[in-house]
Amino acid sequence: MERGSHRGAYAVEQPAANIHHNPNAVGCGLFGCLGGLVFGLFSGAILLLLATLAVALATSLPPLPATPPDTPDLQATITENFLNTFAQQPTDGTVNVDILPGNQVALIGQTSLDILGVQTPLQVIGLFQIHVTEQMVQVVLISTEVSDVDIPSELNNFFVKDVPIINQDLQSMVNQVSETLGIPVIIIGVTSDNAQIQISVREVR
Amino acid sequence: MKQEGCLGLMLGSVLGALFCMLATLFLLRPVPPPPSVVQSSAITPDITIFISEQSLSRLASKNLGRDTLIDFDPNGQMKIITQVEAGSLQPVIQLGLLLDMQGTEMVSQLRWVKIGFLAIPARWLPVEARDLTVIAGQAIQSQIPPDFALIGLKTTANGLNFQLKWLGNR
Numbered sequence: 001m002e003r004g005s006h007r008g009a010y011a012v013e014q015p016a017a018n019i020h021h022n023p024n025a026v027g028c029g030l031f032g033c034l035g036g037l038v039f040g041l042f043s044g045a046i047l048l049l050l051a052t053l054a055v056a057l058a059t060s061l062p063p064l065p066a067t068p069p070d071t072p073d074l075q076a077t078i079t080e081n082f083l084n085t086f087a088q089q090p091t092d093g094t095v096n097v098d099i100l101p102g103n104q105v106a107l108i109g110q111t112s113l114d115i116l117g118v119q120t121p122l123q124v125i126g127l128f129q130i131h132v133t134e135q136m137v138q139v140v141l142i143s144t145e146v147s148d149v150d151i152p153s154e155l156n157n158f159f160v161k162d163v164p165i166i167n168q169d170l171q172s173m174v175n176q177v178s179e180t181l182g183i184p185v186i187i188i189g190v191t192s193d194n195a196q197i198q199i200s201v202r203e204v205r
Numbered sequence: 206m207k208q209e210g211c212l213g214l215m216l217g218s219v220l221g222a223l224f225c226m227l228a229t230l231f232l233l234r235p236v237p238p239p240p241s242v243v244q245s246s247a248i249t250p251d252i253t254i255f256i257s258e259q260s261l262s263r264l265a266s267k268n269l270g271r272d273t274l275i276d277f278d279p280n281g282q283m284k285i286i287t288q289v290e291a292g293s294l295q296p297v298i299q300l301g302l303l304l305d306m307q308g309t310e311m312v313s314q315l316r317w318v319k320i321g322f323l324a325i326p327a328r329w330l331p332v333e334a335r336d337l338t339v340i341a342g343q344a345i346q347s348q349i350p351p352d353f354a355l356i357g358l359k360t361t362a363n364g365l366n367f368q369l370k371w372l373g374n375r
Contacts, residue, residue, distance in 0.1 A: 025209045032213025039214070040221015048229055052321030056296035059321070061272050061288060067259045071363055075255040082251035082371060180348065181260060182267065203260060 072188060072200035074177060079196045103130040103192050105139065123147040134186040137170040137199065139163060177201060248356050250368035257364040277360045281305055296320060302338055309354045313342030
């Protein structure tokens with residue numbers, strides 16, 4: 001009887017005795033928590049990196065979309081002022097470039113002509129039409145006008161000698177574009193307004 | 206002690222994993238758009254050149270020796286998508302750059318790098334990695350003839366516009 005009572009008393013006292021004999025239980029828990037935190041962070045970071053690398057490896061490079069049909073691969077817009085910079089000036093006068101709408105360009109030359117021993121100033125205007133094929137840009141002389149003076153025969157061909165030079169320069173410009181891009185190009189359009197001219201090309205793939 | 210320790214370990218693991226997930230969500234957030242960049246010039250250009258992103262992609266692929274895709278968006282944004290070699294692996298990465306002008310020079314600034322689903326801001330990368338993308342702007346700048354100065358730059362959804370001024374003798 002006393003022994004059972006003694007056992008029961010001992011059993012009641014046991015939890016209190018355990019607390020007194022394990023003062024580091026909270027500390028162990030915290031330490032375990034800290035360890036778990038580090039483990040969770042580390043393993044989470046590893047899993048994250050592996051997952052993103054897997055996605056990066058599984059992703060294929062998207063195909064290069066084709067240029068929309070009406071969009072050029074390269075387009076150059078050149079101003080009238082810039083063209084005037086390169087207009088070859090004659091020794092006895094001046095030449096100005098005047099870009100017109102409708103793919104037309106006027107070359108306005110100021111010169112003088114000896115008429116009956118008198119140096120007469122006059123203006124010569126050459127009107128050119130720009131023609132475009134897939135491979136070439138060419139200018140064609142439409143008309144030559146001389147203001148206020150009957151056209152002497154030597155002025156009928158005032159601009160004729162310039163046409164092949166202009167066409168050659170235009171062709172070498174297209175060739176240079178093709179060389180820069182490293183691929184053949186075709187000309188898809190030329191447009192002009194009063195101030196500039198625009199040339200559009202597409203790559204031949 | 207063992208029981209409390211194990212409980213703490215489990216709790217800590219859960220907290221650590223949750224923290225990692227929050228960090229992932231932070232990294233997955235959309236990259237904010239760049240500040241508005243004024244790229245047009247008050248000077249009238251002599252020549253304006255447009256080059257499509259398809260042409261630039263092909264040129265970049267040729268120069269780098271591997272398939273590269275260049276995607277432009279307005280406001281100076283440029284994205285380069287390519288594969289890099291990491292040992293025997295070839296992951297696809299994306300670089301987000303900002304094209305801008307400093308005087309008459311084009312500069313490219315790295316803004317983010319995306320690998321898989323993670324977009325890493327450029328400020329988290331070492332300076333050497335950020336400086337590597339400077340060559341993108343230099344490569345484009347090198348296409349401009351020496352007689353011309355770059356006075357304006359504009360990106361569109363289809364490509365890149367240059368505004369050039371002739372420097373030669375008139």
